[in-house]
Amino acid sequence: MKTTSIACLGSLLLCASPSSAQGPAAVEPPVVIVQGEGLVRVAPDQAFVRIGAESRARNPKDAQAANAEAMTAVQQRLAAAGVPKDAVRTVAISLQQEFDYAGGRQTPRGYVARNSIEVRVDDLGRLGDVMDASVGSGATSIHGLRFDLKQRAVSEREALRLAVADAMLRADAAASGAKRAVDRVVRIAEGAPAAVVRPEATAFRAAAADQPATTPVAEGEIEIRARVTVTAAIR
Numbered sequence: 001m002k003t004t005s006i007a008c009l010g011s012l013l014l015c016a017s018p019s020s021a022q023g024p025a026a027v028e029p030p031v032v033i034v035q036g037e038g039l040v041r042v043a044p045d046q047a048f049v050r051i052g053a054e055s056r057a058r059n060p061k062d063a064q065a066a067n068a069e070a071m072t073a074v075q076q077r078l079a080a081a082g083v084p085k086d087a088v089r090t091v092a093i094s095l096q097q098e099f100d101y102a103g104g105r106q107t108p109r110g111y112v113a114r115n116s117i118e119v120r121v122d123d124l125g126r127l128g129d130v131m132d133a134s135v136g137s138g139a140t141s142i143h144g145l146r147f148d149l150k151q152r153a154v155s156e157r158e159a160l161r162l163a164v165a166d167a168m169l170r171a172d173a174a175a176s177g178a179k180r181a182v183d184r185v186v187r188i189a190e191g192a193p194a195a196v197v198r199p200e201a202t203a204f205r206a207a208a209a210d211q212p213a214t215t216p217v218a219e220g221e222i223e224i225r226a227r228v229t230v231t232a233a234i235r
Contacts, residue, residue, distance in 0.1 A: 041224075
């Protein structure tokens with residue numbers, strides 16, 4: 001009985017094995033297993049920013065009332081600036097008691113109420129105006145600014161296509177090194193979900209109502225990566 005040979009190339013698997021069901025005459029084709037990566041860089045066309053209002057008072061009811069008034073003013077200002085209702089959502093509401101510490105003892109100082117909303121901005125040219133309008137109407141913090149794509153799935157599919165193309169080039173190179181040629185693709189497995197690298201801005205807190213006319217914002221580019229593992233038969 002002839003013995004089937006097994007050869008390995010570095011991290012690439014290149015082998016052939018007999019089929020037990022069909023006897024020694026039937027031999028599985030050798031395969032090469034490679035990984036590929038695709039990268040797409042796209043300028044963002046959408047942004048999300050978190051806007052917060054913070055209020056303090058001696059009792060919880062007054063703190064909540066002041067905070068509700070401040071956030072209502074913020075949302076009214078956003079609406080007046082043309083931000084649609086479906087682009088605003090509440091992400092956090094809290095009420096906490098604060099204390100002063102002296103001589104190993106804590107003394108109640110009052111209460112702090114916080115309310116945070118996330119605003120979607122579909123026109124990046126108006127992002128600075130939206131942030132400035134929020135601060136001018138009573139917001140005390142802006143944080144969590146991130147950029148995204150309205151049609152992100154399109155870029156994810158392109159990254160996946162590039163990843164497969166990269167894997168096929170690697171398969172061709174590996175097969176060529178073994179004096180073989182790629183015959184057909186046996187299997188394609190997508191790796192971890194496409195990684196999206198979004199540029200983010202640091203948070204800043206409002207120091208006064210008379211902010212600059214427009215806060216400058218640099219959105220940069222979004223990087224979307226895809227990884228695949230391709231198994232190809234070679235001849």
